[in-house]
Each structure stands twice: as structure tokens, then as C-alpha cells.
Amino acid sequence: MSEGVRRVIGIDPGLAATGYGIIEGDTRRAEVIAYGAIRTRPRWTRAERLHHIHEQVGALIEEHRPHELAIEEPYVAKNARSALAIGEARAAVQIAAAGHATPVFEYPPATIKASVAGHGAASKEQVQAMVTLQLGLAEAPTPLDAADALAIALTRLAEVDFEARLAGSGSTP
């Protein structure tokens, strides 16, 4: 990883499957380092499942040394039960990030979709197609959780670019 290149890990947290995607560069030229999903088994206890997500996110941070972690900001879930489960999975990710002194950035779902696919109501498949295109991948990243995680990481890079342009440092080639 060359100096000045930003590496971001995007995470789409879920109790059964937590998508992750690690990219580096900027929005015009971003390279995929790794992507996939952390899976837990329904027969494990809730504590074991959360501990596994926490451990695996920590292992990914240790292996790939991202500068930042980007995560979806909780939308208002349809019901309290699913909000609770999302909260638990999100906490496992955030605790791993804090344990490795990795700053966490959060983006609402509509911002991620708008950033990657051009409009806030894009479908998961549209997001997957745009991620494939933007990252120059030979095939669409699967599972969809991993595609979402890559979209979250791309959203962070887009924000960094935007902030750099605002600061006037992004106008020189």
C-alpha cells in the first residue's frame, strides 16, 4: 500500500451474515483488496454468534490494516425485534474497530445507494451492478452482503474525495 492511499473496510452487519469489503484508492480508481461474508450458525448461542463477528472483524482489520471502517447507519427498522438484532451485530463490528483504534464512519442506506448507484432508491441488484463496474471486477461480488459492504466502503472514499475538493486540494491532478 503506497503512502497517501486510503484503505477502507466497509461492513454490512447482520447476525447470520456480515458482509465485508476492503478497497483502497479514491473513487476514480479504487482497487478491491478483499471481500466476502462472515457467517454464523443458527445453532450457536447469540453470545457465540456476536463473539464470532467481533473476532472475525478484528482479524480482518489486523490482516488488511484499513485506515477507516465504514458501516451502514441504522435505518428505522420495521420492528423493534429486528432493530435489536441489527444493533447487536453493529456493536460487534464497532467494538472490534474501537479495539484496533480504527475510526468508524456511518452512512444512511439512501446515501450509500445515491453515492454508488445515483439514486437513493436503487435496488440491491443495481447497487451490486454499479459496484462491479466502479471497481472493474470481472464478475459481480457475492453474496449481496459483500456487494453492500463494498458500496459502503466506496461511499466513504467518495466522501473523502468530496471533502478534498471542498478543501481545494482535489483540483490538482
Next chain:
Amino acid sequence: MSEGVRRVIGIDPGLAATGYGIIEGDTRRAEVIAYGAIRTRPRWTRAERLHHIHEQVGALIEEHRPHELAIEEPYVAKNARSALAIGEARAAVQIAAAGHATPVFEYPPATIKASVAGHGAASKEQVQAMVTLQLGLAEAPTPLDAADALAIALTRLAEVDFEARLAGSGSTP
């Protein structure tokens, strides 16, 4: 701690204050080992707050070596936002328990109130008074989060007693 004596840590999770209470013995004679609250600051990031809860629960487990951890089962929160926050705090506790191979037991709020105060609609102050009485404390445990945590731990001990009686091993003095 003598052999055969069960030590339980009860936890009342919350993002701002997480109550804890460690007791050992059985419901007829339970001794308080420690109680209090883990506090986080609003100016910390969410990740830092969750990480702190995780670390402090882990430190309590390492210091006091409870056999089991008891936690309130999530009631259906009034809104999704508070369910999410409760879920995050609960996850920090569960991950710490799993990291120390400590089994987690969950009880609904009404079960805890019924177990300690005799009816499922008891107020927090009634629970606090009954915990003080049952544990033979000179003064009521504060904050209320700590009293709740002690009540949760007592609920676990009551269940153990109940199961022992069912198994027929609780009838000998």
C-alpha cells in the same frame, strides 16, 4: 469461594450506564461480592462507548470469575431507536461473556420482578427494596441499574434452586 457454591454476575445493560452485581450462594443465602455501574461519556463515539462496556465487563469477569452471566431479555422496546441502543449494549456484554467462556442466561423483565418482588409489575424501587432485604444489605444498592443487576443475578440463583428441586436434589438440607 468454596467448592459447589455458584457465583453469578447479573448485568443490566445500557449505553450510558450498565449496572452489574455479583453474588454467590443460593436464593436462601446469597452473598454480595460486588456491585456498581459501568458508565460511558456522551462525548465518546458510539464505538468507544461499546468498547468500554465490553472491556469493563471482561475485567469484572476476570476479577470475580463468575460461573454464569445473567442478563435481562429484551422486552419489546417502545421504539426501534431504543431497541437498537439496547441491542448494542447487550452485544458488548454478550461478547465479553463469550470471550471468557461464561454461559449467558436471559430472563424477561416480568420474570425478574416476579422472582425478586413477588409480582411481575413491581416498580424499580420495590425491586431495590427486596434486593436489599434478600441480600441482607445495610443500605439499598445504588444506582438503580446496580439494584436491577443484583435482581437479575438473584433470578438466576432462584432458577438454579428450582431446577435442583425438580431434580430431587434440593430436598436434603
